[in-house]
Amino acid sequence: MCRTDRVPTAGILWLALVVIMFVARSIAADHKDLIHDVSYDFHGRRMATCSSDQSVKVWDRSENGEWHCTASWKTHSGSVWRVTWAHPEFGQVLASCSFDRTAAVWEEIVGESNDKQRGLSHWIKRTTLVDSRTSVTDVKFAPKHMGLMLTTCSADGVVRIYEAPDVMNLSQWSLQHEISCKLSCSCISWNPSSSRAHPPMFAVGSDDSNVTYGGKVQIYEYNENTRKYAKAETLMTVTDAVHDIAFAPNLGRSFHVLAIATKDVRIFKLVPMRSDRKESTSTGPTKLEVQIVAQFDNHNSQVWRVSWNITSTLLASSGDDGCVRLWKANYMDNWKCTGILKGDGSPLTSSSGQPTAMSTIVGSSVQTSQNALNGMSAGR
């Protein structure tokens, strides 16, 4: 089948029909200062927000999609950088970390019935983790199959892993591991894979701006024999400050995918080299082959956050250009930007909920289609 030369397609007229997203709803967050993190719970029915106003707010989504703030309380004596939910198997549990050098664990207490009627709930502090001597920059729960484990990283370059041995008593946490990364840490990400082929693994990013210090991303892996975490790999090609890091959900792949927010967006593939686990003695962590899959500098300068959607089919990144970009790989594993969210500074109108972009563009194909449609039902 020979092909004629393809006429170049601009596709502009049809792009109108490709508008992907719109603002469905805007929620007045009511924080008195900058919001630093917003985190959905596991089922997407609740969210937590944290701010420089030192508080955390919890929001519940009602059946009709409206969000209501059901709790708001002061959590720290400094800006709260991150807030994260534990897996619902452990109940309703939140962790927060702050500039005030602490991380804290909070549990929701089922309140009096009149509180419930008023749509309020109470959260109480179960523990404060005070081991860090500097600002705690990230807090993450480990994958649930490891039990209830909390990880923090700090500007003092230390990653700390805590465990609550008794899930019913959240005031007891023990510091299980203290890992010195030597460079100021800004972010951690656990490999979500619970496959037995992969021992527990996490990645740490450093925002140290001195490029002579080498790799700013370190990968640590748990060793069953030594019962300790050992460094498996340092990504030497990442020399600029790293602000965020995210392992992709593993969909039955044999390799790991890691996204990094640094001076650009980078996606790495980490391929375990050792195939026969049975032979592993205490010779150390799995050797990983590091391949770069994609690199995007569209944000023009620093990239601050990266995060995967649930099926790891979309990666979102946020950068200095004030945009959020969505990245997607097609079935040939070619990555492309498929959408951009951009602040336009326009005032919030009361008519949010309408796709604003759509009404402005109409393609010529629409007119023809309309004519054809009028006769559609008449035919056949």
Add this chain to the structure above:
Amino acid sequence: MEELDVEPAITNIPAASDGKHLGFAWGPGDILAYETLYMAPGAKGSGCSFIHEVRKDEDIYSPILRKLFNESHHIFVGLQTIREDLPSKNKKTQFVSISKNYRSVIRACMEELQQVAASVLVLQVSILLAIELIWNLCEVLFIDAAPAGPLLLHLLDWVRLHKGDVDEKAREVLQSESPAEHHDYWDVVVSYVLQGRFEEARQMLVKQATLQPAARNMYKLMDTLLSKMPFYNPGGTQTLTEFDVKWRHWHEEVDRCLQDNSFASNQHLEIICKILVGDEDTLLEHKELLSTWYHFLVTRLLFCHPTVKPTELHYYAQSCMTMFLDLRSVPEPLDSILLAAFEFDIHQVIKDCSIALNNWWFVAHLTDLLDHCKLLQSHNLHFGSNLREFLLLEYASGLFTHHSLWQLAVDYFDNCPEFGHVYLELQIERVPLDTERKALKVLRICEQRQMSEQVRSICKIMAMRALRNNRLGSALSWSIRAKDAAFATLISERFLQDYCARGTFSDLDLIDNLGPAMLLSDRLTFLVKYREFHKLYEENRFSEAAKLLLSLITAKIAPRSFWMTLLTDALPLLEQKECNVVVYLLLELGDMEKI
């Protein structure tokens, strides 16, 4: 393979100004965006910032699209069950029938959308229209795979189906006082001719003929020409060659009429004659009536080359497109897609559709059908799956975020042998367990597929939730279902504590009817047996009660913390003359104390 290069669409977030960063959070089916500033410890932010929920535009059409998703799901599941061993002729008929089913579902959806008058929906309707147009062509070319002869007839049907405004105009003309004098009259006649609808053209012409008795012969001649044009009959005995010969004779006859100036005095009939002979310039003069290059293509084939072979199509398609479109106008993605179809480049069609339409429903179902027709070569994708599965997974993942459509997605994942299972595992965990009923629904799906970890996890979540709300009975049944011995122990403890505090048991129905499930944990077994002891006592079966109490101690499943309580329970037995038992009890306890 060159790609349609599409610029990403930009969504504006209001109230987020320049110089600020945009934070985000992924949610089920949406993404939250908010104004922030990263790494600026000293910076002061604005007080009241907003969090914006950003969604895909498809959500607006959900209520109507839902029907499309539901009905196509039904067709999809049916398609998967077509047996491999059927003879290919039977399969082809079935596949064509399934293709037609899909298309009728699309049309039904379109009609519904049209009922709802909203400017925003016009765009969605156009998308569906394009989809149906493309699908129809794919059905003709790939699935039905008509050979030369029937091919043109199918293409004619295709064009007629998508150019229905002729009938509307015709209706208007016919309903007027004097149809033959209506200003659209000749447009209608010519349109009929262009679409090969000669019967209708002739009927219209009769009206004109009666008005012009002087030109009666001319109209008679035209009527004859129109009635004599041969159309290939697939069911008949005539071979294609025979048909071709007949057609050429007819063509020559029409040409003679032109040369003879038979219609010279009537400009309209002259034009029709030129069309019948396939004169390109005349056809192109009627661009407005043709309205699309593919209509032009089919018309040109009808009057120049009705025995066109599938392999020859793309030559004509390319040249017709070039002739029809202005030098200035840029072909749209729809044009490239149709062209790729005429070139029988199925993969290009699918690829262009995925990019241009941003509508997984269409490419997923069409690709699946084409795959069943064995028309797709298997590409080895980087993660070892194939195109069909990739698209189905994309589509189904999108369904999963809907509060009710997620159940349809399960069937799609079931039919993706490579990754369907792991995708399902990942996504079904996230279905919000709003009610027990919903949780049970999710559980059933997991249990049917031996997804034991997900079963355990869901039950644990429900158990935890129940425990937090002090619904011990519910918590207990969920932990039993989760086979979570540790949790069952914990809850049994709570039951026992409750009993100590209040002197009564709660959830008696549950505890009394656990059966073998009570063996999940020692504490649970103790709880059940201890309750049994109380029941026996209430029924005045003191001897059995006493024996049971004793066995609880000797079997060592009674928790130490409970011994005092047991002793207290034993005391009344003294009155019942079960002194022996009590004595044994005391001795046992004494022994155990020493150990």
